[in-house]
Structures are given as structure tokens and as C-alpha cells.
Amino acid sequence: MKKSQRKVAIVTDDPGWHGRQLTRSLKDHGLESQYVSLSDCIIEINGTGKEIFIPGFNTPPLGIFVRGVPGGTLEQVIFRLNILHALYNSGITVYNTPKAIERTVDKALTSLLLSRAGIPTPTTWICETPEHAKIILDKETANGKQIVLKPLFGSQGVGIHLLDNKSGLILDEKFAGVYYLQRFIERLNNEYTDIRVLVVDGVAKAAMLRRGKEWLTNCAQGASCESLILDKNIASLAESACKILNIDYAGVDLIQDKTGCFYIIEVNSIPAWYGLQSVVDYEIASCLIDSFVKHIARINQLSFF
Known part of the structure; x- marks a missing residue:
């Protein structure tokens, strides 16, 4: 296999510590890598079969490790996920798959799928109007209980509020017109x-x-x-x-x-593992890249890994 064909893309807008960890682990497998922002990619539908243009890649990458999908408007997010879908459907390993990312980046869909399968998850309400959200909040907090209000899309605790009958409903632009309310679990x-x-x-x-x-x-x-x-x-x-x-x-x-x-x-x-790495005695990035490489080898029927 040519050297150019042993190159993978790490999708991220902020490589940082995690990106360096992944790059080092990929090198251990003899693989080159390059950071790529989905916002810099282009889709060109021209009938030639080459539809996705990724900066730094003259040929399709051997695999795509998704470390981040940047936020944006609904149209921008859909476009970026479409790029991942197109790459995945063309036979390229995308880790995690775009379908898996869609199921988990949307907290409402995650909660629905888990609950329907019998997995214990807190009682949750999703609605659009502040009137409906206030009715739910008033009913749940009438006896002194609390409720958690989260952005539908978000991570790392940003934009999350703990509400009670004194705080009332909080209006935050991060909610983008959808209220994801979850019963607070007392520990x-x-x-x-x-x-x-x-x-x-x-x-x-x-x-x-x-x-x-x-x-x-x-x-x-x-x-x-x-x-x-x-x-x-x-x-x-x-x-x-x-x-x-x-x-x-x-x-x-x-x-x-x-x-x-x-x-x-x-x-x-798309979990961070900086904290987890501090309490385990092996390299988490190596564990993830070992799995990533096995997926690449299986899809491409390669044995040199």
C-alpha cells in the first residue's frame, strides 16, 4: 500500500491534548494522520464519483476518526453529518459512524431509544413552548423536587440549569426553542x-x-x-x-x-478522556486506535495491521 493510502483523517476543530494522543497512537500503527475540520470540506456532485473533497487528501482517507462535529445552524450541522454519511457509504471507516453520532448527539432521541429498550433513564420531558415547559416544571417542583434543564445538543455541562419552584423557568438561547427537562436524581x-x-x-x-x-x-x-x-x-x-x-x-x-x-x-x-486517563494505568488513545484500526482492516480486508 502506498504511503498516501496509509493516511487517516482526525475530524476536529480543536485537536489539543486528545489530538496529540491519537496522532501518536496512529504512528505506532504506521499510520499518518491529519486534522480536518468538516467546515472546510466540500461536496461536489459532478457525476465523476469523486464527491467529497477533504483538505490535505488527494485520495480518500483510509479512515475517519471523529473527534468533534462543530456546532452551527441546523443546515450546517446537517451538511457536516452528510459529509460523514457520504464517506461512510463509500466504504470508508468512520469511527464513530454518523448514525451513531446522530443517535447520541440528540439527547431526546437517546432517551427515547434507551427507555423503549427498558434501560433505566430518568423521567424526561421534551417540548417546544415555554407554556408547556412551565406546566411540567410547576407540577414536578410543587413538592420541593428539582428538575434539570439541558440544551438538546451540547456537552461538558455547558448551558445546563437546575430548576426548582423558586427559580422558575429559565429562558436561554442555548435551548434553541426546545426544552429538554429531566427529573433530578437525588443521590x-x-x-x-x-x-x-x-x-x-x-x-x-x-x-x-x-x-x-x-x-x-x-x-x-x-x-x-x-x-x-x-x-x-x-x-x-x-x-x-x-x-x-x-x-x-x-x-x-x-x-x-x-x-x-x-x-x-x-x-x-465523542467523549473526552483526559479525566479518565488520569485514573487508569494504560493509554486510552491506544485502546481506541487499536479498535479503529481493526475496523479499517476488516472493511478493507487488510492484514498488515
Whole structure:
């Protein structure tokens, strides 16, 4: 295979630490890589069969590792996902697949699919009008309970609000006219903790406990990370969620309530692992790239990996 054909694209607008980790692991497999922004790609439908133009690639990449899909208008997001769909449908390994990204980037769809499959997930409401959202909020918080308001699309705890009967409904442009309301799970000893499980190819590989300074438990919001031994219950629940969503790898977030029951809060198809890396004794990027390369080899019927 020519050197130019051993090159993969890492889709990201902000490579940072994660990009460097992936680049190094790809080099260990003898693969070159280049960072690519989907906003710089072009679709040209001209009847020649070459429809997707990716900066830095004269020939199609051997594989696509998706580290980020930039936000934007609905039209921009659809266009960027269309690029991934076109590449995937042409036989190129896209990791995670565009279908998996669509199922998980949309919190409403994720919640629906998990609930229908019998996976425990918090009671959730999705509506458009502030009037409907206020009715739900007033009913749920009448007895002192709280409710979480999240952007439908978003990550790292940005734009999330904890509401009660005193705060009332918060209007935030990040919600883009859709209210995703989720019943707040009260935890044992009222601690602000949750669990992140990394699942790769259907197998739970590692877990950590995240402990927030306040109610948000995202590492990006200042939560600390603690090592956690994977037990069968947590592993099985995370693996089942990934199987339902048909996803190659994911960061699965779980919360344990006061009675000991676990609920899946979110499944992340483009998870960060900086925090998790700090509490495990192996390179997570290597684990992900090993899986990525196996997918490439299987699709291309290659054995040199």
C-alpha cells in the first residue's frame, strides 16, 4: 500500500491534548494522520464519483476518526453529518459512524431509544413552548423536587440549569426553542457524584467516579476524577446502552440514586478522556486506535495491521 493510502483523517476543530494522543497512537500503527475540520470540506456532485473533497487528501482517507462535529445552524450541522454519511457509504471507516453520532448527539432521541429498550433513564420531558415547559416544571417542583434543564445538543455541562419552584423557568438561547427537562436524581448522602464508563466494541473497559464541587459533575466544570472498579452491574448496563445505540465506542454516564438503582443519563459518541486517563494505568488513545484500526482492516480486508 502506498504511503498516501496509509493516511487517516482526525475530524476536529480543536485537536489539543486528545489530538496529540491519537496522532501518536496512529504512528505506532504506521499510520499518518491529519486534522480536518468538516467546515472546510466540500461536496461536489459532478457525476465523476469523486464527491467529497477533504483538505490535505488527494485520495480518500483510509479512515475517519471523529473527534468533534462543530456546532452551527441546523443546515450546517446537517451538511457536516452528510459529509460523514457520504464517506461512510463509500466504504470508508468512520469511527464513530454518523448514525451513531446522530443517535447520541440528540439527547431526546437517546432517551427515547434507551427507555423503549427498558434501560433505566430518568423521567424526561421534551417540548417546544415555554407554556408547556412551565406546566411540567410547576407540577414536578410543587413538592420541593428539582428538575434539570439541558440544551438538546451540547456537552461538558455547558448551558445546563437546575430548576426548582423558586427559580422558575429559565429562558436561554442555548435551548434553541426546545426544552429538554429531566427529573433530578437525588443521590446517596446528597453527594454530587456520577460515573463515567468507557465502552469500546461493546465491552466496558474502564470507569471513574466524578465528584463535583457543586451539582454539576462534568470534568470541564471542575469535578474531580477518582478511580472506580467496574462491577458487573455497571458494566452490563453501559454495554447494553451501547448495543442499543449500535455505537463503536462511547462514554456512558450513570447516576446511582438513594436506593442504589442506577440510571443512564447520557451516552457520548465523542467523549473526552483526559479525566479518565488520569485514573487508569494504560493509554486510552491506544485502546481506541487499536479498535479503529481493526475496523479499517476488516472493511478493507487488510492484514498488515
